[in-house]
Amino acid sequence: MKPQPNHAAVAEILATGEEIRTGALVDSNSAYIAEQLELAGLKVVRLNGVGDELDRLTAVLKEIGNRADVCVVTGGLGPTVDDLSAQAAADAAGVGLHPDPAALASIEDFFRRRNRPMNPSIHKQAMLPAGAEVLFNPVGTAPGFQLMIGRCGFFFLPGVPFEMKRMLADQVLPRIEGMLGGRRDVRRIKTLSCFGLTESLTGERLEGLGKQFPDVQLGLRARFPEIQVKLYASGADETRVSAALDQAAVWARERLGDLVFSDSGEPMEAVVGRLLRGRNASLAVAESCTGGLISHWLTEVPGSSDYFRLAAVTYANEAKTRVLGVAEETLARCGAVHADTVRDMADGVRRLAGATYGIATSGIAGPTGGSAEKPVGTVCIGLAGPGPVLGYQFHFNYGRRSMNKQMFAMKALDVLRRELLGLAHTP
Numbered sequence: 001m002k003p004q005p006n007h008a009a010v011a012e013i014l015a016t017g018e019e020i021r022t023g024a025l026v027d028s029n030s031a032y033i034a035e036q037l038e039l040a041g042l043k044v045v046r047l048n049g050v051g052d053e054l055d056r057l058t059a060v061l062k063e064i065g066n067r068a069d070v071c072v073v074t075g076g077l078g079p080t081v082d083d084l085s086a087q088a089a090a091d092a093a094g095v096g097l098h099p100d101p102a103a104l105a106s107i108e109d110f111f112r113r114r115n116r117p118m119n120p121s122i123h124k125q126a127m128l129p130a131g132a133e134v135l136f137n138p139v140g141t142a143p144g145f146q147l148m149i150g151r152c153g154f155f156f157l158p159g160v161p162f163e164m165k166r167m168l169a170d171q172v173l174p175r176i177e178g179m180l181g182g183r184r185d186v187r188r189i190k191t192l193s194c195f196g197l198t199e200s201l202t203g204e205r206l207e208g209l210g211k212q213f214p215d216v217q218l219g220l221r222a223r224f225p226e227i228q229v230k231l232y233a234s235g236a237d238e239t240r241v242s243a244a245l246d247q248a249a250v251w252a253r254e255r256l257g258d259l260v261f262s263d264s265g266e267p268m269e270a271v272v273g274r275l276l277r278g279r280n281a282s283l284a285v286a287e288s289c290t291g292g293l294i295s296h297w298l299t300e301v302p303g304s305s306d307y308f309r310l311a312a313v314t315y316a317n318e319a320k321t322r323v324l325g326v327a328e329e330t331l332a333r334c335g336a337v338h339a340d341t342v343r344d345m346a347d348g349v350r351r352l353a354g355a356t357y358g359i360a361t362s363g364i365a366g367p368t369g370g371s372a373e374k375p376v377g378t379v380c381i382g383l384a385g386p387g388p389v390l391g392y393q394f395h396f397n398y399g400r401r402s403m404n405k406q407m408f409a410m411k412a413l414d415v416l417r418r419e420l421l422g423l424a425h426t427p
Contacts, residue, residue, distance in 0.1 A: 009180050011042040012068040014050065014060060016075040016085060017159060021051035029074045029164055038187050038232075040173050041180070042070060052082040054091070061092035065150025070176055072168070075159030077142040079121040085156050086145070090129035093149045100128040103143045106136050135171045139163050146175065153179055186238040190249045192229040193262040195414055196426055202227045205255045209248060215241070216248040224403065225410040226268065229256070258423050261414070268413045269297040275420040276307040276357075283416070284310040284353035286324055286345040288336065289363035289379060291315070293409040310353035314345065324348030324360075337362050337374050339391030342382030346391075350384040357419075358384040361412050365404040366397070379408040381415050392425065 013033050019025035027049060034044045045068070050060050057076075064071045076085030090097045104126035111118040125142045128134065135144035135155065140163040144156050155172045157164045194202060199222045206229065209218050219230035229252060233245040253260055261271050276283055285294050285308075295311035298304050312323055317336055320326040326344040334340045342360045350358025363379030370376035377397025383390045392415060396407045418425055 009042050009069045010045045011037045011070040012046040012064050014048045014073045016050055018051045020049045029161055033072050041185050041187050052084055054084050054088055057084055057088040058091045061088055061149055065152040068152045071152050071154045073156045074164055077158050079124045086128055089147055093129055095130040097127045098130055100126050100134055103128055103134045106143055107141055110141055135167055137163055139166050185234045186241045187234040188241050188245050190231040190245050191265040192252055192260050194227045194256055194259045195261055196259040199227050206252055213244055213248040215244045225407045270301045272413050272417050273301050273304055281356035282307050282309045284349040284355040284358045286312045286314055286349035286360040288315055288361055289365050290361045290405050290409045293405055294412055309355045312349055337378055337380055339380050339393050342380040343389045343391040346382030346384035347389045359412050359416050361408055363408055365401045377404055381412045383415055383419055
């Protein structure tokens, strides 16, 4: 790629495939690539999607080639008849398709190392446009390739997310850095993860950020049940960009307070795990309405065995009494969804596991089962630890059982986070 005089480098992303075009498959690849390209100093100006139709795919590649500096394309590199990215790229560049010996050797090596037979149709993946540079795929069968079309440097990658991410990091981003040189801005992103306010209320608290910090852009992302505050800054001077972003982050944190549980994009379960590990503390969980969701989230964190001891999904009242030792008179007097019941559950699972802390949930996730006294969306959360055993009752109703369960689980983890940090508990 030859730099364009006085031309700031811009990038586009193209996702291909009928599944993308029809909405049958959610295009998470483009969002990931856009974030990585922005961090690499490019301005992503368009996200495109097109189906498996050769003429339209070829036309889109030509259009992008006339207006962008860099484009990352995903999908269409497989062995079947509807995998058309290589042919479309060749047509858009006005060249032919040829077997590439290096690409074929990498495919054969992939199958050989796994002791798997290689079907004849796989050879199609080694057919690349003339003049293309192979991008080797260490975790899949389809090699990618780099090709100039018009003024734009294209990078064609597989649509399989873990293959795409590996190749983007190992091969595409280093090549882009070499291609663009000094034409890249310094771009930085800061993510504040929050829990406890809606997206609109979070935005209201941050009104005036743009006026206070004109070099910083604000974006809000609802990643239920959390809200992510995204702060973006770019410019030629790295010191100035970083300083502006840091100052804006401090300003935002002051207005959001302890609703911010992470300033590095960590999920709540990772934050809680880090706090437990830092105190050499352990945790056990008793779940009723959340059905094991809290335990699942906690064990998704690598190294959670350092602090996570035991989980019990005690859905039936009989399980609450037999496994956790909840008194039958408590259940008879209060019912399963009550602060007294979850206190007993949390204390019981803590003693059962010999853990430092125990948390428990019991609630009404819906869509049925509610009452005037305890409507759908009611959740009780118990917390047992070195101090007094605590019980809380909250109400959230998002109209869907799955969303209610996610909110219940997140709130339970937030109750524990606040306890570990000595923060006040929010209603």
